[in-house]
Amino acid sequence: MEAPQQAVVSVIIPVYNAATxxxxxxxxxxxxxxxxxxxxxxDDGSQDDSLAICQEYQQKDSRxxxxxxxxxxxxxxxxxxxxxxxxxxxxxxxxxxxxxxDYLRAFWEQGALTPTTLVIQGMQVMTEDLQTQLSVLKxxxxxxxxxxxxPLIPQxxxxxxxxxxxxxxxxxxxxxxxxxxxxxxxFHEDHLFVLSYMKHVDRxxxxxxxxxxxxxxxxxxxxxxxxxxxxxxxxxxLDKSFKDVSEHFTIKSTSYEREINAFLCSTLFRTIAYxxxxxxxxxxxxxxxxxxxxYRKKVTSADIRRPISLRVIRWIYLYLPKTxxxxxxxxxxxxx
Numbered sequence: 001m002e003a004p005q006q007a008v009v010s011v012i013i014p015v016y017n018a019a020t021x022x023x024x025x026x027x028x029x030x031x032x033x034x035x036x037x038x039x040x041x042x043d044d045g046s047q048d049d050s051l052a053i054c055q056e057y058q059q060k061d062s063r064x065x066x067x068x069x070x071x072x073x074x075x076x077x078x079x080x081x082x083x084x085x086x087x088x089x090x091x092x093x094x095x096x097x098x099x100x101x102d103y104l105r106a107f108w109e110q111g112a113l114t115p116t117t118l119v120i121q122g123m124q125v126m127t128e129d130l131q132t133q134l135s136v137l138k139x140x141x142x143x144x145x146x147x148x149x150x151p152l153i154p155q156x157x158x159x160x161x162x163x164x165x166x167x168x169x170x171x172x173x174x175x176x177x178x179x180x181x182x183x184x185x186x187f188h189e190d191h192l193f194v195l196s197y198m199k200h201v202d203r204x205x206x207x208x209x210x211x212x213x214x215x216x217x218x219x220x221x222x223x224x225x226x227x228x229x230x231x232x233x234x235x236x237x238l239d240k241s242f243k244d245v246s247e248h249f250t251i252k253s254t255s256y257e258r259e260i261n262a263f264l265c266s267t268l269f270r271t272i273a274y275x276x277x278x279x280x281x282x283x284x285x286x287x288x289x290x291x292x293x294x295y296r297k298k299v300t301s302a303d304i305r306r307p308i309s310l311r312v313i314r315w316i317y318l319y320l321p322k323t324x325x326x327x328x329x330x331x332x333x334x335x336x
Contacts, residue, residue, distance in 0.1 A: 007038040007063070009104055010090040010171065012081030014074045015041055018095035019048040021215065025095050026057050026064075034104040039064045040081045045071030050095075075181030075189040078164065082174055089113075090171050092164040093212075098130060100211030107168040110143065110205045118198065119168035120161065121207035125214045134216055139206035146202050149249040154256035156206065159198075159245060160263060162191025166212055173200055187226040188234040188267065195241035199248050228275035228288065235267045239298075258303035265302045268295055269313050276333035282326070289322045 011029055015022065029039050041054040041064065054066040067080055078092060091107070093099060107119045122138040144152045153159060164181075173179075179196050182189045242260050245251075275288050299317060304310050316325055 010085035014077030103211035106209035
């Protein structure tokens, strides 16, 4: 068993029915070149062998701490991890992903950190067997201050970077502002957490490391059909959070605002899709279309270049009456 050390970072992994890749994930964390960490595994009511795997590693390594709860979603599991974290810094890893041996060390490659510094590094998107790289997200080595944020945040599209992974968060800052994942939604709750955190930082370190291997899996949450009410609520909070963070960093770029509006458009159109593909009454669908009309100005200004289907849906949303929109969406999503 490893000798206990004072942890400088808590690595939080929410676990749900992850037995297939969980050992590979845990092993990659335990192999870090930075040894002073604690690994917090939150089993979220798994029905497979995930909890037993977690407990096995807890017996072998004193840095591993295991907690179990009834199934409540990844947001609630991450909140539990934040609650029990003991280190001054924390980061998140997904249970089906893998990190390279210098992933944790890379967060400190630019020296000591102040509590109001956010650190972000890149990642490699891999096939499910981790044998082929599909794409890579790589940042230059850059320190963004409040003075340089207005041009650099849009340049690196950091408000789009909603993954809770790849980032180093200050534990005390999270507690100070009572930040948490919204466990009542399963759509963009991670992005909302990151944006809410960004409102309280005054420096962002970008690292060129790409030690995080994201496994592109067909079972990803992005393929799920979410309740349209959750998506609608996420859209509302995203709209406000983008505005708040832009004001915090004094971002006034019109072109970047159009990019953000395109992101909101995508969420808006997904909300429509979730409603029309789900078991929702016609009255509810029509009421939803009427509520979503308040985003008309953002949809009009959105920089949507592709895919062509989004441009078609935007035209329908902007120029056709709600009753005709309803008929078209009902037919379109029925055929799909």
